[in-house]
Amino acid sequence: MTVLATALDTADEAYAQRRAEMLAKLAEVEEAHGQALAGGGEKYLARHRKRGKLPARERIELLIDPDTPFLELSPLAAWGSDYAVGAALVTGIGVVEGVECLITANDPTVRGGASNPWTLKKALRANEIAYANRLPVISLVESGGADLPSQKEIFIPGGALFRDLTRLSAAGIPTVAVVFGNSTAGGAYVPGMSDHVIMVKERAKVFLGGPPLVKMATGEESDDESLGGAEMHARTSGLADHLALDEPDALRQARRVVARLNRRKAHPDPAPAPPPRYDAEELLGIVPGDLKAPFDPGEVIARIVDGSDFDAFKPLYGTSLTCGWAALHGYPVGILANARGVLFSEESQKAAQFIQLANQRDIPLLFLHNTTGYMVGREYEQGGIIKHGAMMINAVANSKVPHLSVLMGASYGAGHYGMCGRAYDPRFLFSWPTAKSAVMGPQQLAGVLSIVARASAAAKGQPYDEEADAGLRAMVEQQIESESLPLFLSGRLYDDGVIDPRDTRTVLGLCLSAVHTAPVEGARGGFGVFRM
Template sequence: MTVIGSTIDTAGEAYVAAAESTTTKLAEIDGELQKALAGGGERAVERHRKRGKLPARERIELLIDEDSPFLELCTLAAWGSDFPVGANVVTGIGVVEGVECMIVANDPTSRGGASNPWTIKKSFRINEIAQQNRLPIISLVESGGADLPTQKEVFIPGGRMFRDLTRASAAGIPTVALVFGNSTAGGAYIPGMSDHVVMIKEQSKVFLGGPPLVKMATGEESDDESLGGAEMHARKSGLADYFAQDEYDAIRIGRSIVKRLNWRKQGPAPRAEVIEPLFDSEELLGIVPADLKVPFDPREVVARIVDGSDFDEFKPLYGSSLVTGWAELHGYPVGILANARGVLFSEEAQKATQFIQLANRANTPLIFLHNTTGYMVGKEYEQGGIIKHGAMMINAVSNSTVPHISILMGASYGAGHYGMCGRAYDPRFLFAWPSAKSAVMGPAQLAGVVSIVARGSAEAKGLPFDEEADKGMRAMVEAQIEAESLPMFLSGRVYDDGIIDPRDTRTVLGMCLSAIATAPIEGTENFGVFRM
């Protein structure tokens, strides 16, 4: 075995300071997560219960296998916007009758479960994950439809949700709808376009137009039950495949549907024996310094997440600012690319390109551990071909067909974010640590560039340069970029799939690798032209 050693001093001043910084950030994030967990608040939840209904997360808990984990995704969607944290929908991967499924549950306690612009964006991401990884989709439906005041941002793009459901079905990915309440107007197409539909007696209401709209449109008098009730759809329209007596019965039926799918994974099975890392995951709290300008060794992270802390490093003496190598994680083979000193030089880019090609030859998923300020700039490096070498790495990342998972640990700036498989490069999953930051460049650098450009413009026009105003501008820009590069800001915009506690990294990666193995894992030899 090629076991990684560790030089961390958990009693050292630097480690303690980093751990305290991470713990503080985790507490701040937990406060925001609690807002999502609270749904519409205590009164709304109590009102919902008095109607004999379960909250969304309790429905999920009953649906998934007992004592199995639920990997919630995009929990902080809509953070920092005018809409509730979580965007009125709970989404994630759970195991139902031994099958990993993508579960989408409207939260009716939060604005009636209405779809706002962030609900739409979150739903698109969830459907993308389900289709890439061939995960059966279970929709727990109870929604008042579109958030009408923002319909201009919901209606036109929102149709993609229904398109995605039918495309999943066409691709042979099972879709199941358990209707717990209203599923009105466009929302009626969720059960309408699902392969299997369960409705609940005197509770499910599915219609294109409710009684008031029907009255306005046709003059016809009708009631909820005759127009769109569960019994009507079970007996007359045929929209309901199963007629449940209550919510518990609907969940039981839903589990039975999944059991009968005869669903099989198409990817490789993990090694049966899982070997824990040799080092404590608790120590991940203090590895990333509070000041991201201070470098850290990503091998310390690798040693705490891979099986047996066993890591075969590839080209350790070449391009040493990027650590690459092979390992297993929860029994699954993986290739790892981890930034060691932030900056990517030509050697690192060429090393990464070769490593990505090898991973594709071996049908091995790749994990990218981000802490990069980008590709190196300067006359020497431009003349040395940093553009073509960086482009080579990005080309390899873009065209690689093995699954990618990205973890933003520290900085993820500039084109380095792209080369390390940022959001735009379709990683199967992307998570951030509380310490992460991502932007076009660091706040101080960006403010400095703006200042230099402004100074040059003033000189070209023969105008005096206001040093005091420039100082204020730089401070303002730095503060803005700092705020916009933080993980909660980015997670709120669904630029990641969630912020995770560093100590949970191994567990989260294991769940992702298991989900990924639902689909075939196949590499490619077809890359774009590499400019040599």
């Protein structure tokens, strides 16, 4: 075995400071998670329970197998917006009757579970994950449809939700809808387009138009039950496949539906794997608060991979990027981790070759981000940094093996792309509380704007206002800093969640298990033209 050694001194004052800074950032993340867990607040939660209904997360808890984890995705969606944190929807991956499933659950304590623009983005991301990893989809439905004041941002792109359900079914990926309450207007198409539908007696109401709309449109008098009640759909319209007596019965029936799906993973689960040789608690003190300060990614790798066993690739070449082979919870992985912030030509070429090797061997890739981007300057431009950076980005873009990304520190500029940022479709992407991502660092961006403004003034022969320049730089730095932070990025679904570094191995293990539900096959050629 090639066990990674550690040079981390947990008694060092610098370690203690880094740990304290990480814990402070984690407290901010936990506060934001608390807002998501609160849903619509105590008043609406109490009213929901008074009606004999379970909250969204309790429904999920009854649905999944006892004592199994639920990997919640995008829990901070809508953070920093005018909408409730969590976007009135819970999504994630859980095990039901031994089958890994993508589960979505409307939160009816938030505006009746109505969908706002962030709900839509979150739901579409969940469908994307289900399709890529061939995970059955279980929708726990109780929604009043679109949040009408924001319909202009929902209606046109919202049709993709229903398109996705039909494409999942066409691809042989089962879809199950469990309807607990209202499922009206566009929401009626969720059960309408699902393979299996369960409705709760006297609670589920599924119709394209409720009694008020029917009266306005046709003049017809009707009531909820005859228009769209569970018994009507079970006995008359045939929309409901199963009629449940209450919520626990509906969830029991959903479990039985999944048990009869005859699902088999493309890859069997591996044997239990040895844990890392170093304590995950120590991950709290590795990343410095100042992201300009380098840190050794080997210290992170040693605390997340099986047995801390890692075989480095080209360890003496392109040393700003660590590449190598390991296993994580028994699954093979190729790891690319930024050792220092900048990517040079050597690192770019090394990465491109490594990615091609992973594709030949059908091995998923894990990208651990801490990069300020590709190197700039006359020497590096003349040395071909553009074509070499493009080579790395080309390899990432055309790689077919599953990609997982974790933003640990900086993830700036084209380096974010080369390390498989969100636009490059990683199967999953998570951030640590220390992560930052933008086109460049705040000081650099403000400085560039200042240089451009000075040059413009000089070209016009005008004096330069130094006081206004200082104010502009401060404003720009503050804006870019706030827009680079993980809470901001997670609120916009640029990641799948901000995670505690100590949970990294567990989260990645759950993702790798989900990834291996589908076939893992690399690209055989098809990388396009590499500029040499």
